[in-house]
Amino acid sequence: MAEPASLKVSVWRGDAFRRYEVPAGTNQTVLDVVTHIQREIDPSLAYRFACRVGMCGSCAMTVNGRARWTCRTHVKRVVGEDGALELRPLANLPVIRDLAADLTPFFDKWQRARGTFQPRDAADGVVPEGALVNVVPEGALVNFVPEGTLGNVVPEGALINDVPEGALVNDVPEDFAVVPPASKARREADAGIECIGCAVCYASCDVVAWNADYLGPAAMNRAWTLVNDVRDGARAERLDAVAGDAGCHSCHSTQSCTERCPKNLDPSSAIAGLKRTLFWDALLGRR
């Protein structure tokens, strides 16, 4: 695509779009464009950013109709041939001013979905002395432990259930919570753990637009990582918190969240996992 010499940028200023002409540059990001407008053209423009390298999740905006992280979005990937760029704040959220959306409802819903780790046995997550080892799923392989680490106190390839039933936890170092990385639950948790809380999924979700109470993809993705965390002790309460019309059961699986997540996470599958878990729990009378 031929790159235009200058960009025609329309920025939502609360009541109307204002147009700015910004010089095009190589490797220019959308955040660079916004910063140029604010520093060189119009200091009254409000927007938010922090890290500029895709870690903090502060700079998401609606770019040409689609929610994106602006610091890692190159202009040349989203601009039209005429150099037109349209910037709005994130959808589905109150706007503080101009391009800065208020993420309070978004993070309130993380709380509502019980998105905080709750240690199973002790305040600091350490399994208390005397607890049984079989918190580890039976049959899980031990040989995921890299050679040379503590793992080789257990023979390679040995099954976890070689550990004598009823053995006390203080057979393993006291501060060492055994979480087999290759276990199904841990892999499910790992798949969703890298969320940066940018709210791109939340702004892209139709169900949030239809129901203001709906928890949204990020909060439920977080809940699913914790449901799969064997060290967590609030599984039942968390499943209660994400059930029903304001939770996973309203998801239509249209997967905009998965399509648009800048970290390539898959909240849609996480929500499906919650539905599946709740389905069997309800059917088998466990709730």
Next chain:
Amino acid sequence: MSGARGQTHLWVVQRVTAMLLGIAVVVHLVTIVTAVRGGLSAREILDRTQGNEAWLAFYVVFALAAGLHGAIGLRNIAAETIGLRGRGADLAWLAAGLVTAGFGIRAALGLYA
């Protein structure tokens, strides 16, 4: 019914009825296609269904699944499009589903008797 627990149960009922309907609709269509070969008459239908407990059971389950599945689906559409939510609405939809199922079950009984 408007609590998360009741909503979860409605969701489970809708999924389970969907599974039943998947099978029931296939049986229903195959029966229609088979039955209309060489003409269709009321006598032929009654010969098949009268006094036949298997067909009665099949259509009772079919009608119940269809009534509940449809009503719960309409409930969700109404909630998302016109914001019709709450305990009263849920009970009304459940009643609508059971009445719909009742009509189907009545028809099945008519064919059986």
